[in-house]
Amino acid sequence: MHVLLVEDDALVASGIVAGLKLHGLTVDHVGTARLADAALATSHFDVCILDLGLPDEDGMALMRRWRSSGRDLPILVLTARDALDHRVEGLLGGADDYLVKPFDLHELQARLHVLVRRIAGRSTDCINHGALTFCASTGQVWMAGKPITLARRELSLLRAFLQNPHAILSTEQLCDSVYGYEQQLESNAINVHIYHLRRKLGNNIVETVRGLGYRLGPAEGASER
Numbered sequence: 001m002h003v004l005l006v007e008d009d010a011l012v013a014s015g016i017v018a019g020l021k022l023h024g025l026t027v028d029h030v031g032t033a034r035l036a037d038a039a040l041a042t043s044h045f046d047v048c049i050l051d052l053g054l055p056d057e058d059g060m061a062l063m064r065r066w067r068s069s070g071r072d073l074p075i076l077v078l079t080a081r082d083a084l085d086h087r088v089e090g091l092l093g094g095a096d097d098y099l100v101k102p103f104d105l106h107e108l109q110a111r112l113h114v115l116v117r118r119i120a121g122r123s124t125d126c127i128n129h130g131a132l133t134f135c136a137s138t139g140q141v142w143m144a145g146k147p148i149t150l151a152r153r154e155l156s157l158l159r160a161f162l163q164n165p166h167a168i169l170s171t172e173q174l175c176d177s178v179y180g181y182e183q184q185l186e187s188n189a190i191n192v193h194i195y196h197l198r199r200k201l202g203n204n205i206v207e208t209v210r211g212l213g214y215r216l217g218p219a220e221g222a223s224e225r
Contacts, residue, residue, distance in 0.1 A: 001116055001136075001159060002177045004045040005029040006036045006062075007078070008055050012101075016049070019105040024139045024155050025112070028180045033057035040066075043181035044173055045073060046116050046163070049108075052079040052090070060093050067094035074115040078103065113137045120163060127162045130219035132201060134162055141201075148200055153178050157193045161206065161216040170213040190214075 003020060007013040008031045017027045028043070030036050033054050039045070052059030063075060077095040079086075090098045096118075097111050113125065113136050127134045131144040139155045141148045150158065160169060160177035169177075174190045194206050194214065204217040 001025045001046045001112065001156075001163075002044065002180070003027045003112065004036065004039055004048045004073075006033070006048060006054065006059070007031065007051040008053065009051070016105070016108070020109060020112075023109050023137075024152055024159075025109070026156055026177060026180050031055070033059075033062045036062065039181065040071065040073070043176045046177075047074045047076065047112050049076050049078050049112075050095075052077060052081055060089065063090075063094045074119050076108075076111055076115060078108070110137060116163065129162060129165070129216070132205070132219075134158060143201060150200065151196070153193050154196055154200075157190070158197060158201075158205075161214075165216050168209050168212045168215045174214065 003025050005013060005016055005027055007016065007029065010031070013029045013031070017029055020027050028039060028045075030039055031054075033056050036048075036050075050059050050063060054062065059077070059079070063077070066073070066075075074096045075094060076097040076099060077090045078099050078101065079090075080101045081087075081090075082100040087098050087100075096115050099108060099111060117123075117125065117136065125135055125137050127136060133142040134140075136159065139150075141150055141155070141158070156178040157174060160174060171190050175181075178190070178193065197205055207215050207217045209215055
C-alpha cells in the first residue's frame, strides 16, 4: 500500500512514517498542500492521511478542491479538531474516515487497510488468488496452506499486484508502490524483486507484458512450482 502522508508536524510525521513502514506500508511524507498537489501529480497513491492544520492551505479546503476536481483517492483525516461538528464537516466534505489526535498507530494502520479494502470491494482482509492467500494487514502469505516468508519489498510488490489484479503495472508504478516516488533506484531493482517472488511463489505469479510492464498471473497457475 502506497500512502501519502500530509502532515506539517515533523515529529508526528516521523512517528507515523516509521510505524507504518514497520507494518510493510510504503509512505511518502509532505508538509504542505502545495507539495501534496505535486506528489499526486507525479505518483499513484492508494490512500492519503491528511492533517487539516496545514501552513499554506486549510486541509478542508484542500480536500474539497481535490474532490471537486475529480480526485477519488481515499482520504483519512487525522487531526486535533475533535468537536462533533468538525468530524461531521470532514466526512461530508469528502473524507472517507476521520481519526482524532492523539491516536493509536495500530488503529490508524487498521483503518487504512479497511479503506483500501472497501474501495476494492472486498469484505475480508485476506486476498485469495488460486492457492495463494495474502493477509493485507499482517503481511502473512500462504501457498497451498504453507506459510511463505517474503521480504518487505516483496510483500509491497505482491500487495500492488493483488490490489490491482487486472491491471498492467509499469515499472514506474511498481517503484512508487514499493519504494515511494522520491527514491533513486537501480534500473533492475523491480526485476530483482519479481525474480524472488517467482522463486518463492511460482513462475506464473507475475506475467511480463513486453513493452508495458507486469501483471498478476492467472489464479489457476499461481501454485505451480
